[in-house]
Amino acid sequence: MKRNTPLITLLTGAALGVVLLISTMLATPSSAPLNYSAAAASSAAPASSSAPAESSAPAESSAPAESPAPTRTTPTRADFAGRVGGGGGSVAVAVHGDKAVAYVCNGSTVEGWMRGTVQGDKLVLTGKNKTHLTASIHTGTVTGDVEAHGTDYSFSVPTVSKSSSKSSGLYQATAVVQGKTIKAGWIVLGDGTQIGSLETDGSGENAVTAPKLDVATMTARIGNVVLHAVPVSGVTGSGF
Amino acid sequence: MTAPPTAPWPVPRERTTSTAAKLIVPSLIGALVALGLGIYGRVHSPTGIAINIAGFSSPGTVKSWLATGATLFAIVQVGSALVMYGKIPRVTAPEWIGGLHKWSGRIAFLLAVPVAVHCLYALGFQQYSTRVLLHSVFGCLFFGAFTVKMLILPKRGLPGWVLPVAGAVVFTILVVIWFTSAYWFFSTFGIKR
Numbered sequence: 001m002k003r004n005t006p007l008i009t010l011l012t013g014a015a016l017g018v019v020l021l022i023s024t025m026l027a028t029p030s031s032a033p034l035n036y037s038a039a040a041a042s043s044a045a046p047a048s049s050s051a052p053a054e055s056s057a058p059a060e061s062s063a064p065a066e067s068p069a070p071t072r073t074t075p076t077r078a079d080f081a082g083r084v085g086g087g088g089g090s091v092a093v094a095v096h097g098d099k100a101v102a103y104v105c106n107g108s109t110v111e112g113w114m115r116g117t118v119q120g121d122k123l124v125l126t127g128k129n130k131t132h133l134t135a136s137i138h139t140g141t142v143t144g145d146v147e148a149h150g151t152d153y154s155f156s157v158p159t160v161s162k163s164s165s166k167s168s169g170l171y172q173a174t175a176v177v178q179g180k181t182i183k184a185g186w187i188v189l190g191d192g193t194q195i196g197s198l199e200t201d202g203s204g205e206n207a208v209t210a211p212k213l214d215v216a217t218m219t220a221r222i223g224n225v226v227l228h229a230v231p232v233s234g235v236t237g238s239g240f
Numbered sequence: 241m242t243a244p245p246t247a248p249w250p251v252p253r254e255r256t257t258s259t260a261a262k263l264i265v266p267s268l269i270g271a272l273v274a275l276g277l278g279i280y281g282r283v284h285s286p287t288g289i290a291i292n293i294a295g296f297s298s299p300g301t302v303k304s305w306l307a308t309g310a311t312l313f314a315i316v317q318v319g320s321a322l323v324m325y326g327k328i329p330r331v332t333a334p335e336w337i338g339g340l341h342k343w344s345g346r347i348a349f350l351l352a353v354p355v356a357v358h359c360l361y362a363l364g365f366q367q368y369s370t371r372v373l374l375h376s377v378f379g380c381l382f383f384g385a386f387t388v389k390m391l392i393l394p395k396r397g398l399p400g401w402v403l404p405v406a407g408a409v410v411f412t413i414l415v416v417i418w419f420t421s422a423y424w425f426f427s428t429f430g431i432k433r
Contacts, residue, residue, distance in 0.1 A: 004394070005342070005394075006389075006390035006391070006393040006394055007390065007391070007394070009345070009346050009349060009390055010386075010387060010390045010391075012346075012350070013349050013350060013353050016350060016353045016354070017353045017356065017357050020353070020354050020357040021357050021361060024357065024358075024361055024362075025361070083428070083429070087428070136368075138366060138368055139363075139364060139366075140362065140363045140364065140366070141363075141366070141368065143368050143369075156368065156369065158300075190300070191301075191429065191432065
């Protein structure tokens with residue numbers, strides 16, 4: 001009868017939610033969220049050191065779906081990319097174990113590559129010409145500040161989603177042109193937009209707008225020089 | 241529509257219970273829903289991964305459009321409710337207004353569910369900025385408030401203000417959610433598919 005229709009609405013929504021949640025879980029590649037599967041693995045081993053965390057899990061089982069208690073909230077392998085605050089450029093951060101690589105660029109003269117270590121959920125990365133980045137890793141996001149060529153950016157950028165765009169991510173290419181080592185970097189975002197800069201010599205002090213990266217062939221052309229781009233990815237470890 | 245048409249409406253005992261007594265159980269259930277979602281979002285390790293819908297460039301755009309759709313249907317909710325309560329001058333409620341109200345509400349709710357599943361599964365309850373914290377809190381509250389609204393809807397003998405207030409709360413929360421997500425997304429990244 002009519003009296004029950006609001007309840008039916010509620011239950012339909014709940015059922016839809018559960019179906020979507022399960023199908024999403026099934027569609028999730030088991031290798032991608034390493035922190036998640038690591039947590040699942042540790043809860044399967046009763047003698048593991050995460051026993052105290054597990055004992056608290058049943059008390060929280062009022063959550064709508066069962067999930068293993070996270071033993072670590074920051075992913076050990078992850079890629080993040082997005083626009084910096086204000087939209088004047090993009091930043092990409094690749095985390096691979098305790099190492100991290102980051103690139104920031106405005107598609108023109110302001111850019112920089114940085115390397116460093118991960119301590120807990122904190123990132124401190126440095127590069128040439130006093131380029132530096134400090135950030136904290138949250139699950140699904142990395143938030144912090146980066147300075148390159150005297151320009152400060154704040155950012156909060158999400159995980160690179162390969163499901164939405166296969167080519168999104170961070171890419172680099174180096175070549176020797178007329179005796180000088182040039183290094184290009186591109187950040188390709190999920191919507192397909194790319195932004196890239198090119199260091200015109202080994203010092204990294206001078207940069208120009210990078211030629212367009214053809215994501216289908218992973219090449220870019222400067223005159224008759226063809227640059228071959230390689231991904232820099234914490235998930236795969238490429239570029240580390 | 242399946243029960244015999246002779247079924248009496250309210251059980252007589254319900255008439256004697258006070259307004260507070262009628263509201264307490266739905267409110268508690270709603271609170272548990274909101275709390276449950278929040279706890280799940282907090283303790284579940286977000287995966288950053290979700291299935292994408294064909295035709296959209298990213299999960300962010302899918303969610304933004306679904307949320308915008310839900311918000312537009314919610315505006316229809318407010319409009320149809322105003323007509324039903326006779327609050328629009330010189331407009332008499334047409335016969336179909338009840339159906340419009342019910343179905344726009346159902347569609348809005350069902351549009352919001354996939355967004356919430358993605359939020360909770362892929363992103364979790366986060367607090368790294370005011371926008372994100374507000375969105376997390378109100379996102380959990382929305383489903384609690386909606387549950388309360390649905391559970392008190394069939395109750396008879398409630399004071400006239402209860403349903404409008406519940407509806408207004410649900411709508412307000414949804415608008416806050418929309419401004420802290422889809423509006424932010426479109427104004428940051430541009431309006432796109």
